[in-house]
Amino acid sequence: MGIYETTLEIDLRALTHNFQFLKSKLQPKTKFMAVVKAFGYGSDAIEIAKHLESLEVDYFAVAYTSEGMALRDAGIETPIMVLHPLPIHFDEIIERCLEPSLYNAKTLKGFIEVAKKHAQKDYPIHIKFNTGLNRLGFWENDVEYIIEKLKATSSVKVLSILSHLAASEDLTERSFTQHQIGTFKKIASEFERKVGYEVKMHQCNTSGILNYPEAHFDMVRSGIGLYGFGNDPKFDDHLRPIASLKSVISQIHTIEPGETVGYNRAYKAPYFQRTATIPVGHADGISRIYGNEKGWVMIKGKKAPIIGNVCMDMIMVNITDIDCKEGDEVVIFGKGSSANALAENAGTISYELITSVSQRVKRTVLR
Known part of the structure; x- marks a missing residue:
């Protein structure tokens, strides 16, 4: 095909290859969340999501509510988690069947109120914990507060708890990453014991998938790896830029x-x-x-x-x-x-x- 103007070619065959390579690193029961934020890392989020949905990906993640809405408008039916939801968009999240990752007292309290207003029961939410990235997330000592809020309502139910690795691609930071993983496991154990039902755990990004198989837990999240980059030459050789x-x-x-x-x-x-x-x-x-x-x-x-x-x-x-x-x-x-x-x-x-x-x-x- 000739190129006659500035064009971004998106190769879905490469996407299939990357998805299958990353899936091959997981245990059969570990779910796969594909990160399609930022227009599919600069490509085309709708084309990417439709193709991954045809490959039976388990979940999608977007950064903002508007990104999830665009996927729903395009006919995507797979569950979609919003990584950074803002309270102004909570009504739209429920209207479009999106799932928020709640990261502090304001978002948890606010979303519960909106869920009540919409007469929801057990609406799926995700709880984000900060284990060292220091960007978004509840602290370890917030578990009691979260449980108190959850037990006072039937409007929402926690589907998963998550955290994010800060330096999983840098093996000189292995001890820091292992500390993050250990902290998250401790939080998850306390949370599940106190909430009284089973919740999924996910912490690994692309480099976490490749470098820390012991931390794959119930689900992993991959963004850059799907698009062909492994943050390490030894992994780049197995991936194809899309x-x-x-x-x-x-x-x-x-x-x-x-x-x-x-x-x-x-x-x-x-x-x-x-x-x-x-x-x-x-x-x-x-x-x-x-x-x-x-x-x-x-x-x-x-x-x-x-x-x-x-x-x-x-x-x-x-x-x-x-x-x-x-x-x-x-x-x-x-x-x-x-x-x-x-x-x-x-x-x-x-x-x-x-x-x-x-x-x-x-x-x-x-x-």
């Missing part, structure tokens, strides 16, 4: 020594050079950090460094040593050009690069 960002050469220039390229004259040619202008810029997700030769694109299988400052809608690259012409395909990241390598060279991470791809960029799906 997204390839491609574009075309709009125009080629020949510039003389001393001429400058782009805004603020940030690049000065040291010799006669050929440059290519590509229709993708920081409004499309290729931020200014990739300018001035910190980033590159691939043309005809060769690296073409980005020169000058990244513009809102365009980048310019050095093609002096590349035999190419206007209209030729350009790969920003994807097959043959790792998003990991590009991001790391610019001092960031693959997560930021792939989730930044603008919604104005055309999406095509490979099945």
Whole structure:
């Protein structure tokens, strides 16, 4: 298929491969929660969710209520957990049969009140505990308070308790991670004993799945792994990036020594050079950090460094040593050009690069 404009190709075959690889690390009874927040990590959350639903994934997770609503509007019926629900959206959560992860006294009390207003009985909720990430979550000593609130109502029922690992990809932090796991197990034991019924446990993210099999518990959550990144070269070899960002050469220039390229004259040619202008810029997700030769694109299988400052809608690259012409395909990241390598060279991470791809960029799906 030819590329005639900036396009993000989404390969569902790669998604299937990644899902099956990650599932192969689990015990048969361990459930799989697929994280499809942030437009499916910059791809297309609806296409991703529909495909994973066809593969019989157990759960979806989104960050915000609006993301869950979009999935419901698209016909997704699989349970959806909202990782960071805000009280203003509690009515919509119930109306769309979404499941909130409640993380402090305000959200627990507020959701119980809304559930009562909607005449709910045993509405499924999830309770988030903080075990060291220090972002969201109840503390270990909040268990008694939570149980008190739960026993005073029949409007809600806890389906699971969860926590989040802070450094599961960094094996130099193994003792910290093991402490998080131990703390969570202690909380879960106390919680289940006091609440009087069985609840599911989940704590592992992608790196947790791969590095801490003893902490898979009843369910795991995977985001970045589904999209083809394992946070470690030894795991990256088993995963396939699902997204390839491609574009075309709009125009080629020949510039003389001393001429400058782009805004603020940030690049000065040291010799006669050929440059290519590509229709993708920081409004499309290729931020200014990739300018001035910190980033590159691939043309005809060769690296073409980005020169000058990244513009809102365009980048310019050095093609002096590349035999190419206007209209030729350009790969920003994807097959043959790792998003990991590009991001790391610019001092960031693959997560930021792939989730930044603008919604104005055309999406095509490979099945």
